[in-house]
Amino acid sequence: MGNVISFRDLTLGYDRHPAVHHLDGDVPEGALLAVCGPNGAGKSTLLKGIAGVLSPLAGHIDGHVPAREIAYLPQAAEVDRSFPIDVYDLVAMGLWRRSGLFGGIGRADRDRIEHAIAAVGLEGFEARPIGTLSGGQMQRTLFARLLLQDARLILLDEPFTALDAGTVADLTALVERWNGEGRTVIAVLHDLELVRVHFPQTLLLARMPVAWGATREVLTSTNLNEARRMCEAWDDRAPACAPGEAA
Numbered sequence: 001m002g003n004v005i006s007f008r009d010l011t012l013g014y015d016r017h018p019a020v021h022h023l024d025g026d027v028p029e030g031a032l033l034a035v036c037g038p039n040g041a042g043k044s045t046l047l048k049g050i051a052g053v054l055s056p057l058a059g060h061i062d063g064h065v066p067a068r069e070i071a072y073l074p075q076a077a078e079v080d081r082s083f084p085i086d087v088y089d090l091v092a093m094g095l096w097r098r099s100g101l102f103g104g105i106g107r108a109d110r111d112r113i114e115h116a117i118a119a120v121g122l123e124g125f126e127a128r129p130i131g132t133l134s135g136g137q138m139q140r141t142l143f144a145r146l147l148l149q150d151a152r153l154i155l156l157d158e159p160f161t162a163l164d165a166g167t168v169a170d171l172t173a174l175v176e177r178w179n180g181e182g183r184t185v186i187a188v189l190h191d192l193e194l195v196r197v198h199f200p201q202t203l204l205l206a207r208m209p210v211a212w213g214a215t216r217e218v219l220t221s222t223n224l225n226e227a228r229r230m231c232e233a234w235d236d237r238a239p240a241c242a243p244g245e246a247a
């Protein structure tokens with residue numbers, strides 16, 4: 001199996017100021033990769049770069065899967081809950097790539113939607129406006145939509161933050177199911193115990209990569225202290241350096 005995504009001396013940032021710097025590496029197809037690091041380490045920025053929401057300031061990201069095969073779940077705070085849509089229709093949006101915006105939804109699609117809603121334990125919530133859902137119910141709804149997207153590469157930004165243990169267990173099981181189906185999952189996570197149990201590979205980021213490899217070798221106290229130190233020492237106003245130049 002090949003790589004789904006490759007980073008080549010990648011710099012991502014905002015207004016010419018780097019937020020992720022000098023990242024090199026490959027994510028093999030079928031990986032279950034956690035991205036960890038302190039607040040402000042550049043984790044969300046990296047996911048945005050992979051999702052194509054943010055263009056590199058320098059270096060590049062070589063994507064080996066078409067954009068329509070990538071599913072991206074942003075942080076809960078970035079999801080607009082005031083949008084007037086109910087659970088059923090939000091989940092059904094997962095089929096858009098297949099059925100098209102104005103394509104009809106047939107019996108088979110309705111079965112898929114109902115199945116996805118049941119798989120996340122939300123039967124009976126179909127007609128609920130998303131603005132009335134609890135945080136955990138909203139996250140289950142978004143996971144049901146991901147189920148229908150049928151993507152090869154799934155990007156999750158802090159998918160389990162502020163969820164109770166039962167919801168985390170249910171959604172983690174879905175992540176493992178996706179991975180078992182051969183899909184690649186990259187998730188930004190703060191719960192290092194959860195990472196140690198469920199994610200075989202970890203990228204530890206502190207604007208620059210601190211370590212990337214087997215989780216047990218990456219999440220050591222030495223590396224975690226180094227990540228904290230690097231983030232604290234980072235100058236947010238520093239400009240992007242020229243390609244190949246070490247900052």
Ligand SMILES: Nc1ncnc2c1ncn2[C@@H]1O[C@H](COP(=O)(O)OP(=O)(O)OP(=O)(O)O)[C@@H](O)[C@H]1O
Binds near residue numbers: 019038040045236
């Ligand atoms: N839209 C933006 N405009 C300007 N700067 C931004 C923007 N988004 C993020 N940043 C900055 O980029 C840096 C990295 O932020 P990012 O959100 O990627 O970190 P993170 O590792 O995901 O943090 P956290 O764990 O707190 O969510 C931070 O200094 C942040 O202030």
